[in-house]
Amino acid sequence: MTTTGDEASAGSLRLQRLVIGYLDHLTVERGLSPNTIAAYRRDLTRYVVWLTKRGIHDVTEISTSDIEAYQMSLVAGDETHRPLATSSVARMIVAVRALHGFATSEGLASENVAIDVNPPNVGKRLPKALSVDEVQRLLDSIDRTEPIGLRDAALLEMLYGTGARITEITSLDVDDLTRIRDDPEAGLRLVGKGDKQRMVPLGSYARQAVDAWLVRGRPALVASAGRTSPALFVNTRGNRLSRQSAWGIIRDRAAQAGITTEVSPHSLRHSFATHLLDGGADVRVVQELLGHSSVTTTQIYTEVTVEHLREVYRSTHPRARG
Incomplete structure (x- = not known):
């Protein structure tokens, strides 16, 4: 049967x-973050385009073999896409399975044809944590005499001192720090995934760095930009510091400190937990x-610690070699 252009478009x-x-x-019922929603949208849009190119225009027309073929296309690549890493394939198939589960639960499909399509096994990669010495070098390398240096020092001290996600820190406003500055024992309220809130302590180094930024750094940067913003961390134009810009700051500061391994906001979060x-x-x-909902997620950090102990044992114990 030939499919017309109009039918393809409607499908x-x-x-x-x-x-x-x-x-x-996902947004309303499960409260997932905008970044997570954006990732689902990208992955599922690619799935829809793949199906449409093959003349499949409705969820009821999709079979298990179609999904298996889609998975193979992700692994092998096709005319428009290069082969993906196993972790990316696994993520996309998980999204496809979830979409079909939703369609079934909503009565849009009579059965979940994706239920028997398993994502590829992804070897569990242990997070790369910086050593305490590397963290110290990173923080000590920042020139804190200029507004930009005060901002970057406060940003890094907060990330390492709280273990927060980068978006949790960049979304903070100055008003969120008012109680912290007035009460040395007060905790910092962070809003994490799914709008879940938690209180974390803020150590003395992070407090001092934030206070220096608010008193000596931020006013000068905002004044030079000629605009106001409620954001705790701002860029040179006076706008809220973006997640991407914060990532770049961390990368550049690590290079400046002579740290050759890749350093990201999550590196500091991993380091916080591991230490x-x-x-x-x-x-x-x-x-x-x-802010992990399950202790199982956190337990990967204990494996980092165990591996560190193994390395120390292997390198120092006289009966560990040979």
Whole structure:
């Protein structure tokens, strides 16, 4: 049977509407973050385009073999896309499975044809944590005599001192720090994934760095930009510092400190968790500080610590070699 252009367009639209409905569900019912929603949108849009090119225009027309073929196209690449890493393939298939599960639960499909399509196994990669010495070098290398240096020092001190996600820090306003500055024992309120809130302590180094930024750095930067903003961290134009800009700051400061390994906001989060566990902190305390909903997620950091202990043992114990 030949499919006309109008039919193809309408079919594609039906699949697009399914994706939009699913994304609305993730936003409203599950409260996922905008970044997560954007990732789902990208992955599922690619799936819809692939289906439409093959003459599939409705969820009821999709079979298990179609999804298996799509997975193979992700692994092998096709005329418009290069082969993907196993982790990316796994993420995309998880999104596809979730979409079909949603379609079934909403009565848009009689069965979940994706339920038996398993994403590829992804080897668990341990996070790369900086050593305490590397963190110290990173923080000490910043010139804190200029507004930009005061900002960057406060940003890095807060990330390492709280274990926060980068978006949790860049979304803070000056008013969020008022109680912290008035009460040395007060915790910092962070809003994490799914708008879940948690309180984390703010150590003396982070407090001092933030105070220096607010008193000696931020007013000068905002004044030179000629505009006001409620944001705690701002760029040279006086606008809220973006997640991408913060990433660049960390990367550049690490290079300046002579750290050759790749450093990201998550490197500081990993380092925060690993150093706490190295110091004897209970894994459930670290779970609360990181904002993980399950302790299982946090337990990967204990593996980092165990591996560190193994390395120390192998390099120092006389009976570990040979």
